[in-house]
Amino acid sequence: MTSIFKRRSVRRYTDQKIEKEKIESMLRAAMQAPSACNQQPWEFIVVEDKQTVEQLSKFSPYARMLLEAPLAIIILEKTTDLIAPAFTQQDLGACTQNLLLQAVEEKLGAVWLGVSKGDDREKFIVDMFNIPTELRPFGVISVGYPMDADANSFVDRYDEKRVHYGSF
Numbered sequence: 001m002t003s004i005f006k007r008r009s010v011r012r013y014t015d016q017k018i019e020k021e022k023i024e025s026m027l028r029a030a031m032q033a034p035s036a037c038n039q040q041p042w043e044f045i046v047v048e049d050k051q052t053v054e055q056l057s058k059f060s061p062y063a064r065m066l067l068e069a070p071l072a073i074i075i076l077e078k079t080t081d082l083i084a085p086a087f088t089q090q091d092l093g094a095c096t097q098n099l100l101l102q103a104v105e106e107k108l109g110a111v112w113l114g115v116s117k118g119d120d121r122e123k124f125i126v127d128m129f130n131i132p133t134e135l136r137p138f139g140v141i142s143v144g145y146p147m148d149a150d151a152n153s154f155v156d157r158y159d160e161k162r163v164h165y166g167s168f
């Protein structure tokens with residue numbers, strides 16, 4: 001079964017560090033995503049320092065898994081000099097999903113932590129990492145080796161009622 005079907009949000013990790021090659025492979029997958037006009041409106045902050053990852057857990061009440069995560073990747077969205085500014089959210093969604101799928105390929109567990117535009121979570125991350133105004137945090141990915149080896153496992157969500165062949 002391919003990673004797309006096995007991927008789950010994994011929130012419990014061992015304390016094993018993530019190898020540099022695996023970090024690079026996730027970032028390569030992220031940057032391989034399609035984007036409108038191929039504008040690639042993304043940058044990344046890789047956070048490996050344990051104390052910094054712990055501090056980052058305070059950005060949201062739903063990010064407590066970062067307290068035990070060995071790695072966080074902050075995905076940044078470009079906000080200026082864009083060819084197709086209306087599409088950056090879609091571009092970043094594809095980029096983030098690619099990263100999550102590559103994590104599964106690397107036998108890692110990960111979860112996407114949302115940051116919505118203009119909220120307190122965004123400000124927390126901007127201040128903590130000195131992010132320049134031409135970028136904004138789109139999301140944070142918490143990554144680690146899963147505590148439960150079967151954490152990435154298939155759940156069937158296919159719902160034929162949502163599919164409309166030909167016309168609605």
Ligand SMILES: Cc1cc2nc3c(=O)[nH]c(=O)nc-3n(C[C@H](O)[C@H](O)[C@H](O)COP(=O)(O)O)c2cc1C
Pocket residue numbers: 007008009010011060062063111112113114115
């Ligand atoms: C935009 C977005 C924001 C999310 N934010 C959080 C979050 O803040 N904390 C969390 O634990 N999970 C978060 N998730 C993960 C979802 O809860 C999860 O994807 C959903 O429950 C489905 O489970 P699955 O990923 O295991 O298939 C987020 C997912 C998305 C796509």
